[in-house]
Amino acid sequence: MKGYLYLAISIITEVFGTAMLKLSEGFTVLLPSLGVAAGYGLSFYCLSLCLKTMPLSLAYAIWSGIGTALTALLGALFWDELFGPLKTAGLLLIIGGVILLNSNGKKAAVEPET
Structure with missing residues (x-):
């Protein structure tokens, strides 16, 4: 559970850093x-x-997927970046990819009937 808390903080601060990157105007504005x-x-x-506490593949897939989705939403909300059907589909594919990457891929063993 602690790992997910750290992951959530990591995602939020990464999205914050990315938003500040946009505002920094090529690192010419000090505070951003x-x-x-x-x-x-x-x-x-x-x-x-x-x-x-978490596997690298799981943590990184969640971190990058959610970070990408939140960054796209911020762009649409604060910088009037387009958010049409193609961007929505792309984000859904990213989320689907994260789910597929972290699914087991193995069928559960079926116990014989007794």
Whole structure:
């Protein structure tokens, strides 16, 4: 459970860092540039703590998938970036990919009837 808390913090701070990256205007604006460093630094630190209890493939797939979806939503909400059917389909495919990557892929063993 602790791993998921660290993962959630990591995702939120990564999305924050990415938003600050947009506002930094190529690292020419000081406060957003500092926000980039703080956001990504805390994100990777929390991701490393998460990996103490979670498999890398699961944590990274969730981190990147949710981070991508939230970043796309932020772009649409705050910077009027287009969010049409193709972007929606792409995000659904990313989410589906995360689910498939982390599914077991093996059928449950069936016990013989007695």
